[in-house]
Amino acid sequence: MRRICYIHGFNSGPESAKAQLVKNYFQGKTEVMLPRLALAPELAIAQLLALCGRDGNELVLIGSSLGGFYALYLAEYYQCPAVLVNPLINPKKYQQGMVGTHINPYNSKKIIVTEKAVIQSFDYICPEVKESKRYLVLLTKDDEVLDYRDALALFASESCYVSVAGGHAFTDFADWLPKIEQHLQLWD
Template sequence: MSKTLLVYLHGFRSSPRSSKAVMTGEGINAISTLDNPIQWYCPQLLASPKESMAMVEKQIQESGADQMVVVGSSLGGFYANYLAEKYNCKAVLLNPAVRAARELAPHVGMMTAYDSDEPFDFRSEYIDELKALQVEKITNPSRYFLIAAKGDELLDWQEMVHFYPGAKHLVLDGSDHGIADYADHLPRVLEFISTQP
């Protein structure tokens, strides 16, 4: 019996309470079986990219899983690239920020989380931490499944597509950065997760 660890990484200023995280978690619970158990791990990421990855990697090492799949949305997709390359595992990217340091440089400073009034201090040194985690080129395209929305109001869907040459792509004609119609595409995400590599 093999055990799979499913790591879901939310976006910038988001949380495990985001609609995509909740829907994915419910979907994973539905396909997890006694014969093929899937352990769900969806942490509240920290402001510091370095500390976030240290926390996630500690969980990976302690999980005892035989294999891992990472699902990442926006900034979480950037982190998913790093983890997929380091651990040689599959990754699902939901409108990923493939160049997170560039995208987030204008957002340094104090702000709040999206779904709460919690203060969120995004410091300038975190940009350097993002640069240190940057994947320049993916090594095994068959491990990656990209969902990119042409209607993304924050990130360039064409840059996403070019970043994952040869990978499985689902390009949405409309939609938005949050992928409002994610429920329609979740079955394909679950299928990719559950298919043996």
Template sequence: MSPPITSRATVLQPSSAQATCPRPPITHLLYLHGFRSSPQSFKARRMAAWLAAQRPDVEWFCPQLAPSPRAAMRDVFERVAHWPRETTGVVGSSLGGFYAMVVAERLGPACRAVLLNPAVHPARDLAGYVGELEAWHSDERFEFRAEDVEALRELEPADLSARERYFAVIAKGDEVLDWREMTARVAGCRVKLLDGGDHALSDFDDHLPDVLAFLGLEQTGSKG
């Protein structure tokens, strides 16, 4: 395994006065993986392991997302429909970051969202992937259709509300997405902008404490 790509970071703070208002810690946490990825991604497994060891009281949901954006969002909203808005958080990586914005906007301004190198124009970026594809973490093949691209276009939030409840980790070294577009999309949110890094955030362990702090999570279980 290659060593993590580490980098310096600049933290951009939201200007809203509400950013300083304390929020209750998260009790329910949703993780959304990226395109062709799965709950077996490094970041998802790392967060799941931390919660199991330190905060088993937090309800954790990291589904295998359907290739169809409409089906993926339907399944997610069915699961979180009765979660308490004030203590619900969502973390999303790449396309999952886009979905995290969709979820947070739908659930309302109390829902906190962490965006890890989020896709901000997925309909445009994934239009060239229409056809049969293979998943990253298995030999499973699936069909990505033109109607799925259109669904992504329809899902895209017009704007982000209550931007102080968003935290984005963005790598200038992202080899897949343009960090400038990502940064522009989350202007006014809390942003950790990495001078280097990569799309996968191979140095995610370095950023996990910031993610957990933003969600109000502290260690209460056994260490390990």
């Protein structure tokens, strides 16, 4: 199986519940990378490109929320498969929610995000989906942070699974791990 890079969302980290579920589920099956990303999107993308290397042939991506946006960008860059969990599709639509002071729930670090920094950071990162069959997109209708219909509009319906409940955290993520593994094995 290809290497997996799990990409966390805004103000999250490799200690998140989904990251740990991915790590534990795939442990012993393949290498799982759980990077702690820089806050600035351009730095996070550079960090991910350096971590993943030059060749995407042996890579699969799993990204949640803002991490789903990064995973989409990288999957198009590398032409590799990806699983997107309640992905952020249009950062500019949600940038106001990123502005302000935040406390990371995993390491208690305080971060301050300015409007100027967020707007400038997302100006150049605009992924387009060229081959939707490479994607497995997991969405919840009751996502309290992002509108799941943004992802539905971007991806072919056969790539998307929409749950009625689970919120932005996608609380039944563990139940989807076998389906995620099945999708990723299609590309071996």
